[in-house]
Amino acid sequence: MANYYMGYSYANLNQHKKAIKNFKTAKINGLKGPFVVLRLAQSYTADKQTEKAFSQLKILDSLNVGFYNQLDQPAFDPLKDDSRFKKIKNNMYKRANPCKFDNNYRKFDFWLGEWDVYSQNQKIAESSITITNGDCGILENWRPNGSNGGNSISYYDSSNKKWKQNWVAGGGVSHYEEPKQYSTGDMQLIAKGNGPWYRMVYTFNETEDTVRQTQEVSNDKGKTWTLAFDGLYKRKQKD
Secondary structure (H helix, E strand, C coil): CHHHHHHHHHHHCCCHHHHHHHHHHHHHCCCCCHHHHHHHHHHHHHCCCHHHHHHHHHHHHHCCCCCHHHHHCHHHHHHCCCHHHHHHHHHHHHHHCHHHHCHHHHCCHHHCEEEEEEECCEEEEEEEEEEECCCCEEEEEEEECCCCCEEEEEEEECCCCEEEEEEEECCEEEEEECCCCCCCCCEEEEECCCCCEEEEEEEEECCCCEEEEEEEEECCCCCCCEEEEEEEEEECCCC
16 A cells, blocks of 8 residues: 555646656555556546556556546546547446436436326326436425325335335335336335235326326225325426
């Protein structure tokens, strides 16, 4: 580690040839990990050894790190217009933000927005649906007229390849999970328990830009369902 810190000090003094020598020695002595590779790439760039800088950046990329923000440092300004640099940075950005680029996490995006919610042609609530946590979750803020509201967090669970939702309100907590197969709606979520089961069905009408949400109740563990709620989300008009 001594050579690494010596190299870091030389780099801060803009003595990059000495920095390179110490970083290389640190690697020879067994120092592993992305930071020594990153520092070498920076010093090679500052020393105008462009191809050697790209050699280190390719190694950094192969380590499957998400250091895209490290590549925004001024030290890399001489490389930023090079297509190779842009590709490496894009690879790192995707690793740091996996949910943005996996279609499984985008299945519920039709629900995002600011909504007025109607039932039987009467406005009953407002609802704000926002994306959160690096585009990995969908947060619901339900605000009904004249009563306490509630919140939910919905997310794709890659371990079992299902969407899940945790709902919290004054009446308690419910845990919903996407069934393996369903033929109606763009999203279904079911809450099972010792008592009644609940099924939420969300259907997006792209032409009218609305979402229909129904809640059904089953007292026979999903054999039959009875409609308990039928709501229509209409997107709020922008001022």
